[in-house]
Amino acid sequence: MQTATISLARLQGVRKRYGKVQALDGIDLSLHGGELLALLGPNGAGKTTAIGLLLGLIRADAGEVALFGMDPQRIEARRHIGVMLQDAQLPTSLRVGELIRLTASYYPAPRSVAESAELAGISDLLQRPYGKLSGGQQRRVQFALALCGRPKLLFLDEPTVGMDIEARQKLWQAIRHLVAEGNSVVLTTHYLEEAEALANRVCVMARGRIISEGSVEALRARIALKRVWCTTRLSLADVAAWPEVAEARIDGERLCLSTEHAELLVRRLLAEDVGLSALEVRAAGLAEAFTELTRDDTLAEAA
Amino acid sequence: MNTHIDLSILSERPQVAPMPRARVFNAYLQETRSEILRYLRTPSFMLPTLLFPTVFYLMFGVLLGHGSGGQQARYMLAAYSTFGVMAPGLFGFGVSLALERDGGLLTLKRALPMPPAAYLVGKMVMAMLVAAVIAALLLSLALFVAHVPLSAAQVSRLFALEVAGVLPFCALGLLLGTIIKGQGAPGLVNMIYLPMAFLSGLWFPLSIMPKFLQQLAPIWPSYHLNQLALSAIDMPHAGSGLVHAVALCAFTLACLWLAVRRLRRIG
Numbered sequence: 095m096q097t098a099t100i101s102l103a104r105l106q107g108v109r110k111r112y113g114k115v116q117a118l119d120g121i122d123l124s125l126h127g128g129e130l131l132a133l134l135g136p137n138g139a140g141k142t143t144a145i146g147l148l149l150g151l152i153r154a155d156a157g158e159v160a161l162f163g164m165d166p167q168r169i170e171a172r173r174h175i176g177v178m179l180q181d182a183q184l185p186t187s188l189r190v191g192e193l194i195r196l197t198a199s200y201y202p203a204p205r206s207v208a209e210s211a212e213l214a215g216i217s218d219l220l221q222r223p224y225g226k227l228s229g230g231q232q233r234r235v236q237f238a239l240a241l242c243g244r245p246k247l248l249f250l251d252e253p254t255v256g257m258d259i260e261a262r263q264k265l266w267q268a269i270r271h272l273v274a275e276g277n278s279v280v281l282t283t284h285y286l287e288e289a290e291a292l293a294n295r296v297c298v299m300a301r302g303r304i305i306s307e308g309s310v311e312a313l314r315a316r317i318a319l320k321r322v323w324c325t326t327r328l329s330l331a332d333v334a335a336w337p338e339v340a341e342a343r344i345d346g347e348r349l350c351l352s353t354e355h356a357e358l359l360v361r362r363l364l365a366e367d368v369g370l371s372a373l374e375v376r377a378a379g380l381a382e383a384f385t386e387l388t389r390d391d392t393l394a395e396a397a
Numbered sequence: 398m399n400t401h402i403d404l405s406i407l408s409e410r411p412q413v414a415p416m417p418r419a420r421v422f423n424a425y426l427q428e429t430r431s432e433i434l435r436y437l438r439t440p441s442f443m444l445p446t447l448l449f450p451t452v453f454y455l456m457f458g459v460l461l462g463h464g465s466g467g468q469q470a471r472y473m474l475a476a477y478s479t480f481g482v483m484a485p486g487l488f489g490f491g492v493s494l495a496l497e498r499d500g501g502l503l504t505l506k507r508a509l510p511m512p513p514a515a516y517l518v519g520k521m522v523m524a525m526l527v528a529a530v531i532a533a534l535l536l537s538l539a540l541f542v543a544h545v546p547l548s549a550a551q552v553s554r555l556f557a558l559e560v561a562g563v564l565p566f567c568a569l570g571l572l573l574g575t576i577i578k579g580q581g582a583p584g585l586v587n588m589i590y591l592p593m594a595f596l597s598g599l600w601f602p603l604s605i606m607p608k609f610l611q612q613l614a615p616i617w618p619s620y621h622l623n624q625l626a627l628s629a630i631d632m633p634h635a636g637s638g639l640v641h642a643v644a645l646c647a648f649t650l651a652c653l654w655l656a657v658r659r660l661r662r663i664g
Binding site (some may be wrong): 096149150169170172173175177181182183184185187188192195196197199200201202225243249394 | 427439
C-alpha cells in the first residue's frame with residue numbers, strides 16, 4: 095500500500111525520442127493541488143511533448159507518467175482535467191453554445207453552459223457559429239471548453255497566442271479565479287510576463303531537460319542579476335571592464351549596467367564619480383533571467 | 398484503488414467523481430447530435446450526397462427508362478440506392494476523419510474524456526440517417542414519378558437494407574480516413590467511390606462489361622450490396638443472399654479491425 099501523497103500530475107525520469115531527436119531527456123516534474131506551474135522554454139524545448147505525455151496522447155520511451163495517480167490513457171484520470179491545445183480546429187458550423195454543451199457532456203459534473211461562458215467572458219458569443227469568430231474569440235471559446243467540465247487540473251498550451259492585450263488580461267483574470275478556487279494549472283508559454291503574472295512555480299526547459307525549477311522569485315534570485323542605471327562622467331569602456339559588471343550599455347542619457355553584485359557596484363560608482371546622478375537599481379525581469387539561464391546552458395553544452 | 402490523492406484543498410468536492418451511466422449515454426447522444434447538426438449545416442456535403450443519386454436516377458432510370466415497362470426504373474432503383482448510400486459512409490467517415498486528424502480536433506478529443514466509441518457512433522448514426530433520407534427519396538421517385546409497382550414488403554425490405562448497407566462503407570471510410578490526410582481527402586475518396594460504383598455494375602449492367610471485370614466484381618462491397626438490393630425488390634440477381642450478407646459483414650469487420658489498429662498506433 096502506498097501511503098505517500100501523490101501529486102496531481104507527475105513525470106519521473108521520462109524520456110521520449112522522435113527519430114534522432116531526443117525530445118525529452120530524463121524529466122522529473124510534479125504538480126500539486128492549487129498550484130499554477132508554468133513551463134517556459136524556446137521552441138523544441140520539449141514543452142508540448144511533456145504535455146502530450148501527461149494527456150496520454152503519446153507514450154514515454156522510459157520513465158513513469160501519472161495523472162491523478164493513474165495512467166493518463168485511462169479515461170477516469172482525464173475526467174478531472176480540462177485541455178486547451180495549441181492548434182485544434184473545432185467544427186466551424188457549430189455554435190459556441192453547442193460546442194460547450196458537447197464538451198461538458200464528457201464530464202461527470204460539469205458547469206452549466208452559461209457559467210462556463212461567463213467565466214471565459216464569451217456570454218455574448220453563445221449563438222455565433224465558431225467559424226465566424228476572430229482568432230482571439232476562438233481562443234476564448236477554447237478556454238471555455240477547457241473549464242466547462244469543472245476540472246481540477248487545466249492544461250493550457252500557449253493560451254494567449256493571438257490575443258490582444260485586453261483579451262489577454264481578461265484570460266489571466268479568469269485563470270487566477272480558477273486557481274483561487276483551488277484548481278491547478280499547467281501552462282506553457284512563450285510570454286515571460288505571462289509566467290511572471292500567473293505562476294507559483296516556473297520550470298525552464300531547454301533541449302528536453304529542465305534547467306531551472308522554482309518560484310519566479312527563486313528563478314530571479316538564482317540569476318541574481320540587477321540592473322543599475324546612472325548618469326556619470328565615467329566612460330562606458332572603463333566601466334564595462336570592471337569585474338563587478340556583467341554587461342554594460344548606453345540606455346538613452348544613462349549607462350545601464352547588469353550586475354550580480356549591485357551593492358559593490360554602486361559603492362564603486364559613487365566612489366569614482368562624486369557627481370553621479372539619476373541612480374536607479376532594479377531587479378531584472380524574468381525575460382533577462384530566462385535569457386541568462388538558457389545562455390549558461392548553451393555555454394555548458396559548448397564546453 | 399488504495400492510493401491516496403492529495404486534494405485536501407478541494408475537500409468540499411468529492412475526490413473522484415464517478416461518471417453515472419446516464420451521463421455516459423448523454424455523451425453519446427450529444428456527440429451524435431453535434432455530428433448531425435454539423436452535416437446539416439454543411440451544404441458541400443449534403444447537396445452532392447443527396448442530389449447525385451436522385452438526379453442520376455431521374456435521368457437514367459425514369460426519363461431514359463420510359464417505355465421499358467418500368468423494368469429499367471426498377472433495376473436502377475436498386476443500383477442508385479446502392480450508389481447513394483455509399484457516399485455518406487465514405488465521405489462522412491473518410492473525409493471528415495482525414496480532416497479532423499489533420500486539424501488537431503481528433504487529438505483534442507483524445508485528450509478530453511470523451512468516451513472513445515462516442516466519436517464513431519456519432520458519425521455512424523449520422524451516416525445511417527443520411528442513408529435513410531436517400532433511400533426514402535429514391536423510393537418516392539420510383540413509386541410516384543416512375544410508377545414502379547412495388548409492394549409494401551419490397552419497399553420496407555429495400556429501405557432497411559440500404560440503411561444497414563451504409564455500414565460497410567462507414568468502415569471503409571474509417572480505414573481510408575486513417576490512411577489519407579488533409580485537404581486532398583475528398584478527391585482521393587472520389588477516386589475510390591466512382592470507379593467502385595462503375596465496377597460493381599451500378600451504372601451499366603455487369604453483363605455488358607468485359608469478362609475479367611465481371612470476375613473482379615465480388616471484390617467490391619458495393620457489388621454485394623447491389624445484389625441484395627436487387628433481391629429485395631425481387632429482381633433477378635446473382636448468388637445467394639446469405640453469401641452476400643456474409644461477404645459484407647466480413648468486409649466491415651476487416652476494415653474496422655485495420656482502422657482501429659492504425660488509430661491505436663498513429664492516433
